[in-house]
Amino acid sequence: MPDINMAKAINMALNEAMERDNRVVVMGEDVGPDEGVFRVTEGLHAKYGDKRVIDTPLAESGIVGTAIGMAIYGLRPVAEIQFSSFEYYAYHQIEMHAARFRNRTRGRLSVPMVLRCPSGGGIRAIEHHSESREAIYAHSPGLKVVMPSGPRSARALLHAAIQDPDPVIYYEPKALYRLFREDVPEAIETYPIGRAQVVQEGKDITLISYGATVRAAIDAAEILEDEDGLKPEIIDLLSIAPLDTDTIVNSVRKTGRAVVIHEGPRTCGIGSEVIARINEHAIEYLEAPIKRITGYDTPIPYFARERAYIPDADKIVAAVREVLSF
Amino acid sequence: MPRTPIDIPHKLEYLSILSENGEVDTKLEPKIEATKLKEMYRWMLFARRVDERLLKLQRQGRIGTFPQASGHEAISLGSVVNLEKADWHVPAYRELAGFLYRGWTLEQILIYWMGYEEGAVPPEGTNDLPISVPIASQLLHAAGIGMANNLKGDKNVVMTYFGDGASSEGDCHEAMNFAAVYQAPVVFICLNNQYAISVPLTKQMRNQTIAQRALSYGMDGIRVDGNDVLAVYAASKEAVEKARNGGGPTLIECLTYRYTPHTTADDPTRYRSTEECNTWMAKEPLIRFEKYLKTKKVMTDADFKTMEEEIDARINEAITNAEEACKKPPLSDPLKMFDYLYAELPSNLVEQKEELAKHLGIEITEKETRDEAGAVGRGK
Numbered sequence: 001m002p003d004i005n006m007a008k009a010i011n012m013a014l015n016e017a018m019e020r021d022n023r024v025v026v027m028g029e030d031v032g033p034d035e036g037v038f039r040v041t042e043g044l045h046a047k048y049g050d051k052r053v054i055d056t057p058l059a060e061s062g063i064v065g066t067a068i069g070m071a072i073y074g075l076r077p078v079a080e081i082q083f084s085s086f087e088y089y090a091y092h093q094i095e096m097h098a099a100r101f102r103n104r105t106r107g108r109l110s111v112p113m114v115l116r117c118p119s120g121g122g123i124r125a126i127e128h129h130s131e132s133r134e135a136i137y138a139h140s141p142g143l144k145v146v147m148p149s150g151p152r153s154a155r156a157l158l159h160a161a162i163q164d165p166d167p168v169i170y171y172e173p174k175a176l177y178r179l180f181r182e183d184v185p186e187a188i189e190t191y192p193i194g195r196a197q198v199v200q201e202g203k204d205i206t207l208i209s210y211g212a213t214v215r216a217a218i219d220a221a222e223i224l225e226d227e228d229g230l231k232p233e234i235i236d237l238l239s240i241a242p243l244d245t246d247t248i249v250n251s252v253r254k255t256g257r258a259v260v261i262h263e264g265p266r267t268c269g270i271g272s273e274v275i276a277r278i279n280e281h282a283i284e285y286l287e288a289p290i291k292r293i294t295g296y297d298t299p300i301p302y303f304a305r306e307r308a309y310i311p312d313a314d315k316i317v318a319a320v321r322e323v324l325s326f
Numbered sequence: 327m328p329r330t331p332i333d334i335p336h337k338l339e340y341l342s343i344l345s346e347n348g349e350v351d352t353k354l355e356p357k358i359e360a361t362k363l364k365e366m367y368r369w370m371l372f373a374r375r376v377d378e379r380l381l382k383l384q385r386q387g388r389i390g391t392f393p394q395a396s397g398h399e400a401i402s403l404g405s406v407v408n409l410e411k412a413d414w415h416v417p418a419y420r421e422l423a424g425f426l427y428r429g430w431t432l433e434q435i436l437i438y439w440m441g442y443e444e445g446a447v448p449p450e451g452t453n454d455l456p457i458s459v460p461i462a463s464q465l466l467h468a469a470g471i472g473m474a475n476n477l478k479g480d481k482n483v484v485m486t487y488f489g490d491g492a493s494s495e496g497d498c499h500e501a502m503n504f505a506a507v508y509q510a511p512v513v514f515i516c517l518n519n520q521y522a523i524s525v526p527l528t529k530q531m532r533n534q535t536i537a538q539r540a541l542s543y544g545m546d547g548i549r550v551d552g553n554d555v556l557a558v559y560a561a562s563k564e565a566v567e568k569a570r571n572g573g574g575p576t577l578i579e580c581l582t583y584r585y586t587p588h589t590t591a592d593d594p595t596r597y598r599s600t601e602e603c604n605t606w607m608a609k610e611p612l613i614r615f616e617k618y619l620k621t622k623k624v625m626t627d628a629d630f631k632t633m634e635e636e637i638d639a640r641i642n643e644a645i646t647n648a649e650e651a652c653k654k655p656p657l658s659d660p661l662k663m664f665d666y667l668y669a670e671l672p673s674n675l676v677e678q679k680e681e682l683a684k685h686l687g688i689e690i691t692e693k694e695t696r697d698e699a700g701a702v703g704r705g706k
Contacts, residue, residue, distance in 0.1 A: 059496075062469075068470055073470070102667065105666075107666045144668075
């Protein structure tokens with residue numbers, strides 16, 4: 001039962017997948033001898049060489065477009081976009097081709113490809129290196145979008161993404177890379193894409209989150225238990241598209257209250273979709289309006305102000321108290 | 327010595343073998359068997375007649391907006407005939423002759439322009455990609471296919487197509503750079519028809535040729551007469567052989583003219599003169615190829631007539647077949663919009679499909695099922 005951080009867990013999954021399946025190739029900027037700017041591809045180039053660990057020219061559309069061609073040819077490319085904001089350079093390849101080849105060829109061609117994208121703030125990065133834009137891709141039909149919340153889910157979700165027959169965008173909340181360690185099982189574990197997890201059972205309110213803010217929700221729940229005697233239920237979505245409506249709805253039917261937490265901007269964010277699904281399937285169970293604790297509808301501020309932007313336990317605690325006092 | 331010339335080890339050539347009058351440069355003339363020459367002409371003529379008929383069908387409202395390909399047959403066919411079956415054809419959208427040659431049925435092509443994704447399904451057993459509408463984006467797929475080919479140690483070649491307008495897109499640059507860096511076996515065929523909708527070549531770029539860009543990527547480039555099927559054939563044959571033997575990518579710029587509007591929705595009289603178009607009409611590719619075939623006694627007047635009749639009958643038959651197919655499932659079934667987006671239909675799409683089925687009052691023929699764990703699968 002190795003106790004490892006999330007960067008190591010992702011690295012472990014890449015190595016395991018490459019060992020098991022020689023169709024798996026890793027590609028991107030600086031993923032070779034440099035082993036990635038976050039060292040996530042550590043040891044892979046030394047072990048698998050130039051052919052399977054490909055340092056590409058600095059061109060995101062080029063990376064995604066050629067990965068699409070490689071996937072169509074029968075490989076399983078795992079392409080790294082060095083920071084999620086650089087994905088915009090490749091948006092047309094993702095939306096117009098990766099997401100659509102299966103559909104427009106009625107299943108004859110498909111793009112089993114993973115895009116790994118370090119995402120979110122919290123590491124005092126320079127401008128354009130801290131965005132959370134998963135909602136854009138959740139809005140693009142034909143893609144799957146997942147985001148782990150720690151070492152164990154990172155490894156299990158990456159295996160699922162690599163094995164998936166369709167293109168998966170795999171966001172790595174980069175604030176978590178080395179934030180904490182967690183036991184991961186010896187044997188390879190796979191979390192099904194499209195399924196959320198109840199990380200803590202409760203009864204008074206449902207906290208729904210994913211990625212880095214799951215940690216904030218867990219911290220908030222501790223404060224609420226200690227100070228208010230409350231037992232919140234916490235859901236880690238893990239999969240943003242498709243979204244696990246059943247797990248969300250079942251929990252809200254039980255607790256009657258919810259707060260949705262994510263780092264991306266509020267308007268048309270994932271929280272909007274979560275609340276719409278609750279409205280469609282469980283509105284009669286609600287005791288109070290649902291609150292959203294999210295990034296604001298501004299760009300994430302340059303690092304001196306980013307702490308004020310990113311959802312934290314205090315904001316969640318305040319939101320829960322407000323919902324309960326409705 | 328602060329300033330010295332840098333010797334760039336590439337030469338740029340222009341290749342023309344068959345003049346617009348049908349005179350051939352015998353020193354450059356490729357050796358092509360008579361049966362193959364006849365076959366090549368047949369595919370070019372077939373594409374031309376199909377294109378002309380598609381225009382009529384569009385004017386009658388029987389197909390949607392489509393980009394005509396008349397005048398581009400020498401480029402598409404002259405290059406594609408150099409591919410083996412296992413090679414890859416990665417087209418843009420004016421390679422009608424190439425599609426037909428590679429085994430796409432005319433029915434399928436019609437079905438595509440009638441508005442169905444089913445027309446974009448590559449025929450079984452081919453390594454073809456469908457039409458690519460987003461300009462230049464397909465060039466990267468070609469580069470990636472070539473990279474994967476090298477990685478697996480295969481000996482296939484990828485042929486991909488783009489226009490002069492596409493040469494301004496970033497993807498064009500990225501694709502050529504990737505292909506060159508990894509020595510991917512890609513033949514980039516540029517259909518330089520001098521217009522991107524209304525924007526002429528002079529506003530597209532300042533450089534003299536598109537071919538010269540190859541030099542900056544460290545690959546070979548050549549400009550050929552794109553109305554000369556023999557020149558296109560010879561240049562692409564050389565490029566395919568080189569790519570197959572590990573020599574990397576080549577850029578072939580084929581100079582032609584866009585004889586037609588950009589699409590059926592375009593009106594070229596707004597931006598160019600009839601005189602200009604007429605000048606180029608004299609250079610179009612079929613007439614000079616006909617002259618060549620007659621001079622070489624590959625085909626007689628009677629042969630041309632028979633070929634026209636056969637093609638006409640085949641087009642009529644295909645139109646009937648395609649229009650009949652549209653009336654039946656799967657084409658007539660709007661619920662098919664849901665079925666192919668993912669390998670397995672996720673629950674939100676199951677829900678939305680049921681919603682539309684209920685609204686339209688139709689039955690779902692393919693039932694989605696949930697396994698014990700709740701995952702959605704597709705059952706009958």
